[in-house]
Amino acid sequence: MHDDRYGSDVLSGDWRAVGRPVLPRREAIRDLVVEEIATGFCGAVLGIEKNIVTLEDRFGKTRLFPLGPGFMIDGAPVVLVAPVAKQPAGWARTASGSFAAASDRARVALPSRIFVEGRHDAELVEKVWGADLRVEGVVVEYLEGVDDLDAIVREFAPSRDRRVGVLVDHLVPNSKESRIADAVARGPFGAHVLVVGHPYIDVWQAVKPERLGWRAWPDIPRRTEWKHGICEALGWAHEEQADIARAWQRILGQVRTFADLEPALLGRVEQLIDFVTEPA
Numbered sequence: 001m002h003d004d005r006y007g008s009d010v011l012s013g014d015w016r017a018v019g020r021p022v023l024p025r026r027e028a029i030r031d032l033v034v035e036e037i038a039t040g041f042c043g044a045v046l047g048i049e050k051n052i053v054t055l056e057d058r059f060g061k062t063r064l065f066p067l068g069p070g071f072m073i074d075g076a077p078v079v080l081v082a083p084v085a086k087q088p089a090g091w092a093r094t095a096s097g098s099f100a101a102a103s104d105r106a107r108v109a110l111p112s113r114i115f116v117e118g119r120h121d122a123e124l125v126e127k128v129w130g131a132d133l134r135v136e137g138v139v140v141e142y143l144e145g146v147d148d149l150d151a152i153v154r155e156f157a158p159s160r161d162r163r164v165g166v167l168v169d170h171l172v173p174n175s176k177e178s179r180i181a182d183a184v185a186r187g188p189f190g191a192h193v194l195v196v197g198h199p200y201i202d203v204w205q206a207v208k209p210e211r212l213g214w215r216a217w218p219d220i221p222r223r224t225e226w227k228h229g230i231c232e233a234l235g236w237a238h239e240e241q242a243d244i245a246r247a248w249q250r251i252l253g254q255v256r257t258f259a260d261l262e263p264a265l266l267g268r269v270e271q272l273i274d275f276v277t278e279p280a
Contacts, residue, residue: 025079026079028081041063052064060263067081112161113138114272115142116143117146117169121203129269201220204251218233
């Protein structure tokens with residue numbers, strides 16, 4: 001017996017793959033956020049049909065791409081394949097698009113708070129960002145309107161390590177809401193308070209109308225109470241407050257992830273979370 005100085009047959013096996021890096025395979029599960037390398041398009045997986053994956057970015061734009069190589073996850077190249085098994089826990093994502101924490105144990109609540117204008121705002125924030133907020137220890141409270149916001153902030157007495165973030169409906173120039181926000185910013189606690197808002201008359205409009213089967217939200221005359229007008233325009237019951245509550249639950253039920261909301265709301269909520277969790 002002696003050593004074969006020439007080694008084994010170099011043509012046996014897959015000789016073309018020698019030295020070539022092997023890319024990890026990732027299942028294209030719903031809501032997984034990936035980037036298509038050639039175009040730079042980044043979005044969440046909406047679905048797969050005939051070996052084609054549909055991605056939707058944070059602005060609601062969708063693109064179709066063939067499965068296979070040419071994608072990245074968190075900056076690392078992968079081969080995207082059709083899902084054939086249950087989603088691995090390590091790749092789970094929350095409704096906001098963030099990676100789910102390994103443990104679902106909530107942190108002790110921070111002294112900082114996020115205030116939102118009403119119950120519906122709070123329910124929407126909870127549905128999309130609830131998992132993230134619990135991990136961060138952020139409590140969301142609703143105010144039942146912002147007319148008394150300045151007094152509420154003064155009573156809370158924010159500080160560098162006890163901040164307040166506020167989400168306001170219909171925060172547009174020269175509105176009542178903008179004047180209230182300006183007063184808070186000029187007040188004694190302005191440095192530790194962040195008031196942001198979306199342009200919609202009500203947070204209902206922050207849900208993309210396409211998710212409800214509409215091309216656009218109906219236009220409601222100024223003299224008509226907006227939520228009642230919306231329900232009436234859509235042929236929904238609207239005589240009692242219970243009807244309005246049922247209408248909201250019908251709308252909220254169509255929200256699954258951040259992709260179902262308008263960017264004007266997404267950016268503001270994430271801005272508030274960053275503000276109240278920033279180290280002092």
